[in-house]
Amino acid sequence: MSERLLLTGNHAAAYGAMLARAEVISAYPITPQTMIVELLSELTASGRLAAKFITVESEHSAMAACVGASAAGARAYTATSGQGLALMHEMLHWAVGARLPIVLTNVSRAMAPGWSIWSDQTDIISQRDVGWMMLFAESVQEAQDFIIWMYRVAEQVFLPGMVAMDAFILSHTAEPIIVHDQDAVDAYLPGFEPLYDLDPTQPRAYGGLVNRDHYFELRYKIFESMERAGRLLIEAGDEFAEILGRRYSPVEGYMLDDAEIVIVSAGAMTSNVRQADKDLRDRGMKAGLMRLVAFRPFPVAEVRRLLAGRRKVAVLDRNMSPGHSGVFAQEIRSALAGQSGAPPVYGYVVGLGGRDVRVETVTEVVDDLMARDVPELALFVDVKGLPIGPVRPDSTINRLGPLEVAR
Amino acid sequence: MRWAVPEAEFMDPGTLGCQGCGGTLSMRLVLKELGDDAIAVLPACCWSIIDGPWPVHALNIPVFHTAFETAAVVATGIKAAKQIKGKDTTVVAWAGDGGTFDIGLQALSGAAERNEDIVFICYDNEAYMNTGIQRSSATPLGTWTTTTPDERPEPRPKKDIMGIMAAHRIPYAATATVAYPDDLSRKVRTALAAKGGMRFLHLLSACPPGWKMAADDAIEAMRRAVQTNVFPLYEVRDGREYKITHWPEAEVDVADYFSLQGRFAPLLADDALLNLVRNNVRERWWFLVERHQQSLRKASSPDGAHLH
Numbered sequence: 001m002s003e004r005l006l007l008t009g010n011h012a013a014a015y016g017a018m019l020a021r022a023e024v025i026s027a028y029p030i031t032p033q034t035m036i037v038e039l040l041s042e043l044t045a046s047g048r049l050a051a052k053f054i055t056v057e058s059e060h061s062a063m064a065a066c067v068g069a070s071a072a073g074a075r076a077y078t079a080t081s082g083q084g085l086a087l088m089h090e091m092l093h094w095a096v097g098a099r100l101p102i103v104l105t106n107v108s109r110a111m112a113p114g115w116s117i118w119s120d121q122t123d124i125i126s127q128r129d130v131g132w133m134m135l136f137a138e139s140v141q142e143a144q145d146f147i148i149w150m151y152r153v154a155e156q157v158f159l160p161g162m163v164a165m166d167a168f169i170l171s172h173t174a175e176p177i178i179v180h181d182q183d184a185v186d187a188y189l190p191g192f193e194p195l196y197d198l199d200p201t202q203p204r205a206y207g208g209l210v211n212r213d214h215y216f217e218l219r220y221k222i223f224e225s226m227e228r229a230g231r232l233l234i235e236a237g238d239e240f241a242e243i244l245g246r247r248y249s250p251v252e253g254y255m256l257d258d259a260e261i262v263i264v265s266a267g268a269m270t271s272n273v274r275q276a277d278k279d280l281r282d283r284g285m286k287a288g289l290m291r292l293v294a295f296r297p298f299p300v301a302e303v304r305r306l307l308a309g310r311r312k313v314a315v316l317d318r319n320m321s322p323g324h325s326g327v328f329a330q331e332i333r334s335a336l337a338g339q340s341g342a343p344p345v346y347g348y349v350v351g352l353g354g355r356d357v358r359v360e361t362v363t364e365v366v367d368d369l370m371a372r373d374v375p376e377l378a379l380f381v382d383v384k385g386l387p388i389g390p391v392r393p394d395s396t397i398n399r400l401g402p403l404e405v406a407r
Numbered sequence: 408m409r410w411a412v413p414e415a416e417f418m419d420p421g422t423l424g425c426q427g428c429g430g431t432l433s434m435r436l437v438l439k440e441l442g443d444d445a446i447a448v449l450p451a452c453c454w455s456i457i458d459g460p461w462p463v464h465a466l467n468i469p470v471f472h473t474a475f476e477t478a479a480v481v482a483t484g485i486k487a488a489k490q491i492k493g494k495d496t497t498v499v500a501w502a503g504d505g506g507t508f509d510i511g512l513q514a515l516s517g518a519a520e521r522n523e524d525i526v527f528i529c530y531d532n533e534a535y536m537n538t539g540i541q542r543s544s545a546t547p548l549g550t551w552t553t554t555t556p557d558e559r560p561e562p563r564p565k566k567d568i569m570g571i572m573a574a575h576r577i578p579y580a581a582t583a584t585v586a587y588p589d590d591l592s593r594k595v596r597t598a599l600a601a602k603g604g605m606r607f608l609h610l611l612s613a614c615p616p617g618w619k620m621a622a623d624d625a626i627e628a629m630r631r632a633v634q635t636n637v638f639p640l641y642e643v644r645d646g647r648e649y650k651i652t653h654w655p656e657a658e659v660d661v662a663d664y665f666s667l668q669g670r671f672a673p674l675l676a677d678d679a680l681l682n683l684v685r686n687n688v689r690e691r692w693w694f695l696v697e698r699h700q701q702s703l704r705k706a707s708s709p710d711g712a713h714l715h
Contacts, residue, residue, distance in 0.1 A: 024487045052487035056480060057517030064477035064514065068448070068484025071471055074491055076484070090474055198446050198469045198485060200496060207472035208449075209460035 016147030073197030101154035118354020259288025276362035427622030429612030549674030619669025
């Protein structure tokens with residue numbers, strides 16, 4: 001029987017891993033993810049989840065243990081955040097090259113220094129090119145469900161996947177969610193059937209030297225599998241609706257039918273964009289939302305279809321690539337380049353290090369958008385003492401902020 | 408001593424090992440004792456090459472290649488998966504000195520502290536040989552490498568990896584070398600019998616190119632390392648019970664070992680440094696002898712049982 005429980009995002013993720021019947025869990029504590037592995041530790045200790053729980057000495061080892069476990073045929077799961085994801089980087093590559101469908105939850109937080117445990121997408125965006133699928137949860141329910149959805153696809157394409165949820169905004173916020181019936185999840189997600197599992201009767205070598213005659217083709221196959229994952233995410237999202245009662249898709253539209261202005265968003269701040277859209281509609285503006293649920297594989301076709309012919313597009317990035325712009329904005333521009341009816345794309349950098357992205361923040365962005373005629377790569381929102389705009393070469397930011405307050 | 412080498416062969420001829428490679432000879436002998444229900448984890452090391460490029464694979468057990476610093480923890484993950492599937496497969500991490508003493512030490516310490524049910528074998532050729540002879544923390548005092556040239560040879564003694572592993576109180580740790588194959592084989596069997604926890608074998612492994620010597624001197628060099636007490640053969644149970652497993656018949660001067668190898672030229676040219684090393688070797692030997700005798704006394708005392 002499914003049940004309705006009041007859970008934080010972190011505990012929902014732990015329930016997601018339990019419902020997915022993870023067999024080896026390896027993790028290292030890091031705020032704000034720690035509650036996930038604490039609960040999984042309890043669930044394995046009590047026998048409610050039949051899994052091996054390995055308390056490794058670093059996130060690098062957490063991913064390395066998952067790599068070993070997955071290579072040996074077990075469903076492997078871990079969770080991390082920020083610095084921990086960065087430390088895993090080398091082994092994230094290993095999971096892809098070794099074609100291991102590991103799933104991890106990343107509670108997205110800002111990168112140090114200065115130390116910040118608050119919401120920010122820079123940690124996961126920094127792993128853009130390793131070859132992991134990436135989903136961005138907007139709610140506590142999704143923090144649970146996306147793990148199950150991700151395993152379903154990962155184990156068909158033999159690529160790993162990560163589910164991002166916002167630090168604190170989701171990880172520590174309790175929402176009532178449906179915890180699915182185990183039998184139904186089992187029907188949706190059968191046991192992991194690896195192609196190879198380090199069987200001593202089949203003494204093969206895995207991941208050794210390849211010369212220049214073969215490496216390129218291995219990478220080609222990764223790209224090919226990621227393309228296939230794009231289609232499978234849609235199929236598996238529909239199957240999720242049939243079996244588990246909630247439909248998921250790589251892109252989600254809201255009030256898009258007649259929208260002239262489209263705001264692009266991902267993660268928890270999307271909920272405030274929804275409210276802002278309602279407020280803007282009340283003011284007579286035809287505003288809509290395009291939510292990126294999947295970031296890798298990037299839903300190029302859906303993005304083109306949903307954005308073609310719009311008057312203006314504002315992309316909200318809770319991340320930035322210094323020297324260019326927010327990364328979602330780059331990807332949207334890249335998908336639209338050369339398309340007929342491609343709208344102008346305005347990049348807005350918001351909410352770094354957990355600065356609130358409120359409903360009013362979004363409406364201010366739209367007011368700024370309407371006042372501009374020329375798209376900008378990166379418009380900074382809510383920087384102390386500065387109006388929304390591009391970085392100024394003669395920025396006075398050094399003379400603002402805490403120092404001035406101290407005087 | 409009567410001792411039969413198991414006939415089963417788990418390493419094909421035609422590996423990419425150098426002539427006289429101690430790491431290759433050790434692998435062949437160790438695999439014979441490990442048997443056919445085993446998996447090897449190879450971090451970056453000479454063996455990443457020796458096993459052969461795809462589709463060639465010299466070993467007749469599965470090999471999982473992994474990143475430099477992860478041998479112990481990838482072996483841990485594999486073991487966990489096998490356990491959850493109800494299988495008792497032996498999982499061996501096989502790493503060089505870099506992947507053990509240096510970059511691999513953190514994951515190794517973690518696995519040792521958790522007492523993971525794996526066998527970690529370090530084939531120690533005392534420098535980064537695969538990248539072309541750069542010093543590691545296993546490089547002995549006074550040695551030439553490409554990063555410790557003759558004008559500034561290795562300034563520090565070799566790291567005491569056995570002491571570090573003993574300090575983790577793991578069930579079994581031992582030194583060995585393929586120049587004493589009966590001792591090595593017995594230690595592999597002992598390690599297998601101690602399953603349920605972490606086992607560590609430290610194998611001195613000659614590298615003719617890196618040690619600057621002829622390939623056919625490899626076994627002789629490893630033998631002299633033992634005879635001169637530069638590399639004593641011993642084992643440690645539970646981090647406390649020490650047992651010397653080979654007692655040299657007579658004291659042989661350390662120079663007998665060093666003179667066989669060009670890498671020790673800076674050491675042999677510096678009498679003060681050589682004397683310091685000679686004293687270090689003696690001191691280390693007597694430390695082991697004392698620990699050995701202490702363990703014997705405790706084992707024969709009425710309280711001996713408390714050791715376990």
